[in-house]
Amino acid sequence: MKIAVVGGGLAGLSAAVRLAGEGHEVSIFEKNSHLGGKMNVWKSEGYTFDMGPTIITMPAVLERLFTSVGRRMEDYLQMVSLDPQWRTFFADGSQFDLFSSLEGMTAEMNRFAPDQMANYLQFLSYAHRMYDISEKWFFWKPWGSLKDVLGAGSFGPQSLSLAAAIDPMTSMHQAIRKHFTDPRLAQLFEHFVQYVGSSPFLAPAILSLIPWVQIGQGCWYPIGGTGSIARALGKLCDELGVEVHTDTAVEKIEIRGGRAAGVVVEGGSFYDADVVIANSDIVRTFRDLLPSEESEQYLRKHSAQLEPACSGVVLYLGCSKRFPNLLHHDFFFSSNSDEEFRDLYERRIPHADPTIYLAIPSRTDPTVAPQGCEAVYALVHTPYISPEFDWKTGAQTYRDIIVDKMERCGMAGLKESIVTERMITPLDLESLYWVNKGAIYGVVTKRGLTSAFKTGNRSKTKGLYFAGGSVNPGAGVPMVLMSGQIAAQCVLEDMGTGDRIKNNMNQNARV
Numbered sequence: 001m002k003i004a005v006v007g008g009g010l011a012g013l014s015a016a017v018r019l020a021g022e023g024h025e026v027s028i029f030e031k032n033s034h035l036g037g038k039m040n041v042w043k044s045e046g047y048t049f050d051m052g053p054t055i056i057t058m059p060a061v062l063e064r065l066f067t068s069v070g071r072r073m074e075d076y077l078q079m080v081s082l083d084p085q086w087r088t089f090f091a092d093g094s095q096f097d098l099f100s101s102l103e104g105m106t107a108e109m110n111r112f113a114p115d116q117m118a119n120y121l122q123f124l125s126y127a128h129r130m131y132d133i134s135e136k137w138f139f140w141k142p143w144g145s146l147k148d149v150l151g152a153g154s155f156g157p158q159s160l161s162l163a164a165a166i167d168p169m170t171s172m173h174q175a176i177r178k179h180f181t182d183p184r185l186a187q188l189f190e191h192f193v194q195y196v197g198s199s200p201f202l203a204p205a206i207l208s209l210i211p212w213v214q215i216g217q218g219c220w221y222p223i224g225g226t227g228s229i230a231r232a233l234g235k236l237c238d239e240l241g242v243e244v245h246t247d248t249a250v251e252k253i254e255i256r257g258g259r260a261a262g263v264v265v266e267g268g269s270f271y272d273a274d275v276v277i278a279n280s281d282i283v284r285t286f287r288d289l290l291p292s293e294e295s296e297q298y299l300r301k302h303s304a305q306l307e308p309a310c311s312g313v314v315l316y317l318g319c320s321k322r323f324p325n326l327l328h329h330d331f332f333f334s335s336n337s338d339e340e341f342r343d344l345y346e347r348r349i350p351h352a353d354p355t356i357y358l359a360i361p362s363r364t365d366p367t368v369a370p371q372g373c374e375a376v377y378a379l380v381h382t383p384y385i386s387p388e389f390d391w392k393t394g395a396q397t398y399r400d401i402i403v404d405k406m407e408r409c410g411m412a413g414l415k416e417s418i419v420t421e422r423m424i425t426p427l428d429l430e431s432l433y434w435v436n437k438g439a440i441y442g443v444v445t446k447r448g449l450t451s452a453f454k455t456g457n458r459s460k461t462k463g464l465y466f467a468g469g470s471v472n473p474g475a476g477v478p479m480v481l482m483s484g485q486i487a488a489q490c491v492l493e494d495m496g497t498g499d500r501i502k503n504n505m506n507q508n509a510r511v
């Protein structure tokens with residue numbers, strides 16, 4: 001079978017690897033000159049910056065991809081687990097390290113807020129339960145609606161107990177506040193919902209699984225930078241004979257006789273295919289690559305489900321000094337998280353005292369900065385592009401607000417130490433990766449039947465499949481790697497070779 005993949009992001013790469021591993025003729029069409037999409041790298045003056053993802057969770061999802069094509073992940077990547085995972089700084093001047101190990105967490109909690117340890121353990125058990133439910137019902141499946149899920153278990157007592165178990169009436173905010181009475185810890189754990197760029201007031205409680213995924217399964221870093229994951233997948237594609245067309249934008253997905261027939265690229269060349277997998281942003285796919293009355297209707301009908309997740313500003317700062325008081329991952333929290341979330345998700349303006357997330361991989365990995373220096377990445381989440389804020393005129397002032405806060409929060413001497421610098425804004429994210437309104441994490445996750453689910457991986461159009469952060473199961477490195485593998489599974493099932501794959505999927509479901 002000939003398979004065309006639109007976009008060489010992590011989801012496109014994982015679908016390509018999986019299908020090439022089954023002997024299919026796979027071609028990737030990527031508009032940029034690099035593979036990996038948002039897992040992009042910028043090098044300058046001896047510094048190496050991962051431009052997108054920096055926190056890697058659930059490495060077993062990636063490992064499964066390697067195993068599925070008869071490879072060992074450790075032959076391609078050197079993954080290290082970080083513990084403590086984060087150092088967090090609060091507006092009242094206090095500081096807390098998040099540990100994965102129980103011993104580390106007990107000692108830190110005894111120092112910081114001894115009365116909260118029991119609450120923490122109860123929360124962890126709740127979060128673990130949410131993870132188990134997700135793993136059983138939602139992960140590794142091509143679901144596009146609750147009907148798909150309930151239908152699968154045949155509607156009855158089991159599905160009713162599922163509906164109750166996911167705590168459907170509770171928001172992430174309520175779930176966290178129910179467990180923690182210390183507002184600082186509530187702020188810390190609530191912040192995990194930013195991994196999917198959604199508001200804790202609107203996101204469902206089941207997303208409490210995210211802290212468990214990191215604390216229970218580890219916070220990982222591949223030596224050489226997270227970009228090594230994209231490079232490893234590119235190498236796998238090479239070994240498996242995938243044809244890669246970089247600097248090649250797809251202009252249209254060709255539909256003939258009601259089924260996908262190939263892609264038309266910039267310049268007009270047509271590449272025929274039996275199957276097309278779109279790793280491009282779902283809204284842009286329907287709007288730009290499949291223009292039709294039907295697509296318009298889909299976008300209108302599902303506008304709530306397709307609302308973009310948050311965007312962000314990222315600074316990459318090559319510094320000629322070290323910051324030994326910081327860890328690999330750090331957070332300088334805002335003074336009022338409720339107001340911060342309201343600005344991001346309701347008022348749609350950048351917050352004046354933003355939470356700043358820092359990745360300083362040079363704390364772990366000497367290869368990413370010159371000796372005695374630090375490669376600093378600072379990410380501030382912002383609303384997606386909207387008329388409420390003009391990034392063309394407002395970006396520089398916002399950059400200064402971020403750098404001033406970093407200096408105030410313990411990075412004295414930062415400004416004078418910067419030897420190389422780059423900033424990306426929501427406008428850059430939109431143009432770099434062709435994502436709807438600069439969204440970092442695809443589409444928002446909200447409670448409610450119409451918006452809790454993402455677009456499914458199997459299109460109504462025969463031969464067309466979707467993979468990536470804006471479709472099922474959602475955004476973030478592990479989820480998009482899963483998404484690509486699910487799309488590949490759908491292709492294989494639809495061509496009648498899926499049984500073996502399906503069993504294989506179930507066998508490995510516990511990651």
Ligand SMILES: Cc1cc2nc3c(=O)[nH]c(=O)nc-3n(C[C@H](O)[C@H](O)[C@H](O)COP(=O)(O)OP(=O)(O)OC[C@H]3O[C@@H](n4cnc5c(N)ncnc54)[C@H](O)[C@@H]3O)c2cc1C
Binds near residue numbers: 010
């Ligand atoms: C600043 C930032 C920080 C992040 N931090 C984390 C983190 O710490 N941990 C984590 O797990 N996740 C993080 N994420 C999210 C994570 O990076 C994404 O969820 C994931 O990489 C998305 O992968 P994807 O394959 O869905 O899409 P993308 O990476 O967007 O790939 C899609 C590809 O398709 C290409 N494309 C689009 N349209 C076309 C077309 N018409 N023709 C050809 N090519 C096309 C694009 O150029 C792109 O390369 C972060 C993202 C960003 C931007």
